[in-house]
Each structure stands twice: as C-alpha cells, then as structure tokens.
Amino acid sequence: MFDIAEEKLNAKDYNGAIIEYTKVVKKVDNFYEAYIGRGRCYAALNKKNEAITDYTKALSIKKDSPLAFYYRSLIYIDMGKDKDALSDLDNAIKYRASYFEAYIKRASLNAKLKKYSNAYEDYTKAIELDDKNADAFYNRGLVCILLSKPNDAILDFTQSIQLNPSFANAYFQRGILYDSNTKYKEATYDYTKCIELKMANKEIYTKRAYSNYNLKDYLNAINDFTKLVTVYKLKDNDLFHKRGLCYLNILKYNEAIKDFTKVLSTDPKNIIVLINRAYAYEQLKKPPMALLDYNKILILDSKNAEAFYKRGNIYYNQKKYDKAMEDLTNSINNKPTPDAYYIRGLVYENTNFKTEACTDFKSAAALGHKEADKIVKKYCF
Numbered sequence: 509m510f511d512i513a514e515e516k517l518n519a520k521d522y523n524g525a526i527i528e529y530t531k532v533v534k535k536v537d538n539f540y541e542a543y544i545g546r547g548r549c550y551a552a553l554n555k556k557n558e559a560i561t562d563y564t565k566a567l568s569i570k571k572d573s574p575l576a577f578y579y580r581s582l583i584y585i586d587m588g589k590d591k592d593a594l595s596d597l598d599n600a601i602k603y604r605a606s607y608f609e610a611y612i613k614r615a616s617l618n619a620k621l622k623k624y625s626n627a628y629e630d631y632t633k634a635i636e637l638d639d640k641n642a643d644a645f646y647n648r649g650l651v652c653i654l655l656s657k658p659n660d661a662i663l664d665f666t667q668s669i670q671l672n673p674s675f676a677n678a679y680f681q682r683g684i685l686y687d688s689n690t691k692y693k694e695a696t697y698d699y700t701k702c703i704e705l706k707m708a709n710k711e712i713y714t715k716r717a718y719s720n721y722n723l724k725d726y727l728n729a730i731n732d733f734t735k736l737v738t739v740y741k742l743k744d745n746d747l748f749h750k751r752g753l754c755y756l757n758i759l760k761y762n763e764a765i766k767d768f769t770k771v772l773s774t775d776p777k778n779i780i781v782l783i784n785r786a787y788a789y790e791q792l793k794k795p796p797m798a799l800l801d802y803n804k805i806l807i808l809d810s811k812n813a814e815a816f817y818k819r820g821n822i823y824y825n826q827k828k829y830d831k832a833m834e835d836l837t838n839s840i841n842n843k844p845t846p847d848a849y850y851i852r853g854l855v856y857e858n859t860n861f862k863t864e865a866c867t868d869f870k871s872a873a874a875l876g877h878k879e880a881d882k883i884v885k886k887y888c889f
Contacts, residue, residue: 509535513545522549540569544576556583574604578613585617593617608637612644615651624654642672649681658685676707683715692719710740718750726754745771749781761788779805783814795822813843821851829855846877853880 513528529546532539547562563580566573581596597614601607615630631648638644649664665682668675683698699716702708717732733751736742752767768785771778786801802819805812820835836852839845853868866888872880 510539510542510545513542517545517549520552522552525549538569540566540573540576543569544573544579547576547579551579551583556587559583572603574600574607574610577603578607578610581610581613585613590617590621594621606637608634608641611637612647615647619647619651619654624651627651628655640671642668642675642678645671646675646678646681649678653681653685658688661685674705676702676705679705680707680712683719687715687719690722692722695719696723696725710736710742713740714742714747717747721750721754724757726757730754730758745775745778749778749784752781752784756784756788759791761791764788765792776804777808779808779812779815783818786818790818790822795826798822811842813839813845813848816842817845817848817851820848824851824855827858829859833859844871844875846872846875846880849875850877850880853883 509528509532513525513532516522516525516528526546526549529542529549532542533546536542543562543566547559547566550556550559550562560580560583563576563583566576567580570576577596577600581593581600584590584593584596594614594617597610597617600610601614604610611630611634615627615634618624618627618630628648628651631644631651634644635641635648645664645668649661649668652658652661652664662682662685665678665685668678669682672678679698679701683695683702686692686695686698696716696719699712699719702712703716713732713735717729717736720726720729720732723729730751733747733754736744736747737751748767748770752764752771755761755764755767765785765788768781768788771781772785775781782801782805786798786805789795789798789801799819799822802815802822805815806819809815816835816839820832820839823829823832823835832855833852836848836855839848840852849868849872853865853872856862856865856868866884869880869883869888873884
C-alpha cells in the first residue's frame with residue numbers, strides 16, 4: 509500500500525496518493541514515512557496546515573527524522589515563519605550531517621535574514637558535499653557580494669560558469685563585478701554572453717553600452733545606445749549624452765549635435781552638454797553657433813573658466829583681440845591653465861605687447877605648455 513502511494517506521489521497524482529497514504533496510517537498508526545509522504549502531497553496541493561500536521565505527527569513517532577524536519581521547514585518558509593523554519597533546518601542537519609538540500613535551504617534563509625556569514629558557511633558546506641553544483645557556487649557568490657568580498661564572488665561565479673556554461677545569471681553578476689573593478693573588456697564579454705544566452709533586456713544592453721563606452725569602443729557603444737533609445741524606447745538624457753560623446757570621438761559632429769540638442773531640449777541648463785555641443789560646432793567651422801552656446805553657459809555660470817577660454821579662443825581666431833583679451837583674462841582669473849596663458853600671450857603678441865606676451869608664455873611654459881616653452885627659449889630672455 510505504501511509503495512502504491514509512493515508511485516502516485518512520484519506521478520504527481522497527489523489526491524490519489526493521499527488516499528493510499530491514509531490507508532497505510534489507518535493500518536499502522538506509527539508508519540511515520542507515510543505521514544511524511546502524505547504531508548508532501550498536502551504541500552503540493554497548497555494545504556499547508558494539513559502538511560504541517562502530518563510532518564509533526566511523523567516527528568512525534570520518530571523524533572530524529574531529518575526528512576520530516578526538512579519538509580516542515582519548507583512549509584514554515586512559505587508561511588513566513590522563518591524562526592520555526594530555521595529551527596527545523598538546524599534539526600534536519602543535526603540528524604543528517606550530509607543533508608545537502610538542508611544546507612542549501614538554510615543558507616538561503618540565513619541570507620534572507622541578513623545572516624550573511626552563516627549563509628556563506630552553509631553554502632560552503634553544501635559545496636563540500638557536492639562540488640559540481642553550479643547553483644551552490646552562484647548563490648555563495650551572491651553572499652560574497654553582500655559580505656564585501658568581490659574577488660571571492662568572481663571566483664564563485666567563474667566556477668559556476670565552468671560547471672554550467674549556459675548560466676546567464678552568473679555571467680551577469682560577474683560582469684557587474686568586473687565593471688566595478690574597471691575591467692570593462694571582461695564585463696563586456698560577460699554581458700555579450702548574457703545576450704547570446706537569450707538574457708537580453710534593457711539592463712544588459714545599458715551595462716554593455718557603458719562598458720563599451722569606457723573601453724572607447726565607440727561604434728559598439730553607439731549600437732547599444734541606439735538599441736536602448738529605439739527598441740526599448742528609453743528617454744534617459746545620459747544615454748543621448750553618452751551617444752553624442754561617442755559620435756564626437758569618431759568625428760561625426762552632426763550626429764553628436766543632434767544628441768546633445770536632444771538632451772538640451774529637456775535640460776537646457778546642462779552646462780557640460782552645452783560645452784560639448786559648442787565644441788562640435790567649432791569642429792564644423794560654425795563659430796557663431798558655438799558662441800551662442802558659450803554665451804548661454806556664461807549666463808548660467810559667470811565664472812566658468814572653460815567657457816571663457818573657449819569663447820576667448822574663438823575671438824582670437826576672429827582677430828577680435830579686445831574681446832579675446834577680456835575672456836582669456838577672466839578664464840585665468842577663475843582657473844589658470846597653460847592654454848589660456850598661451851592664447852592670451854598670442855593676443856598680446858598680436859597687439860604689440862611683447863613684454864606681457866613673454867610673461868604669459870613663461871606662465872604657460874611653467875604649467876607644461878610645450879609650444880609656449882619653445883617661444884620662451886627662442887624669444888623671451
């Protein structure tokens with residue numbers, strides 16, 4: 509009768525199995541295995557109270573049954589009775605020291621309860637019992653992250669991947685850790701594996717886009733940013749800004765300007781984007797458009813040394829020396845740079861202020877400007 513009940517349980521005929529287990533316990537009241545089996549059927553049918561009653565009955569017959577403790581702990585976990593579940597798992601392991609599943613479940617529960625050291629120890633014990641279990645390594649890796657052991661986590665995720673090369677989540681978690689360690693090449697590889705394993709979503713593409721950007725692999729970064737804004741319809745300004753910077757780096761200035769303008773349409777006071785767009789306009793030989801952006805920046809930030817310098821440089825190239833002198837002086841007063849001293853030196857030189865020009869060239873040279881240093885050595889004594 510018990511064997512018939514077991515067959516029905518294994519065939520997932522839970523109601524049929526319950527009938528057979530009930531026949532068993534009516535014949536032999538202390539047949540504790542039958543109570544465990546019937547409890548499993550009740551659990552599968554989501555009849556939690558009936559399941560607990562049977563597991564408890566089994567334990568009243570055999571107080572050291574690791575199976576009864578283990579299965580009852582699963583019900584307690586489902587019911588949110590974590591303390592009771594932990595107690596049962598402790599007992600399951602007490603009476604079966606090699607109970608792999610109990611270590612795994614207790615580790616998971618300890619992690620949930622933020623007892624990360626205990627969770628780590630349990631996963632480690634489980635791995636000692638079965639060192640071919642990819643999930644155990646993966647979950648211990650997650651705990652290592654919570655214990656601020658990123659290198660150990662990487663080792664665990666790597667072991668998990670070696671055991672299961674199709675473990676997309678392990679690639680993803682390892683990729684995040686590589687990212688945080690500025691190992692962008694390795695991170696990009698892991699994100700790409702996630703996509704190949706059909707774990708493609710906006711988070712994966714976002715992370716790969718930024719990793720490619722940090723690698724200066726601008727073409728692949730552009731492809732990912734484009735997918736995010738077209739397929740996933742993301743409207744994050746930083747995506748457009750970063751894609752614009754990618755275009756800037758591959759000398760596609762018109763495309764860069766379009767992306768920067770997209771950002772500025774909703775964030776018109778973004779000084780960094782204004783500076784980048786102005787630079788793109790300069791590269792396209794459109795100084796009037798660049799001047800408009802530098803003017804906007806200086807309205808927003810009247811002490812922006814970079815905007816003063818770049819506007820002053822445009823004025824110098826336009827031979828508007830008075831305006832150039834004013835802007836370059838403002839730039840130097842706010843933040844002295846070798847370039848600003850050098851260009852102001854050229855302004856002085858072109859307006860026949862040789863002494864002042866040499867003074868600026870010397871200042872630029874002292875700050876590491878090579879061209880200024882050549883001029884000083886040749887003309888300034």
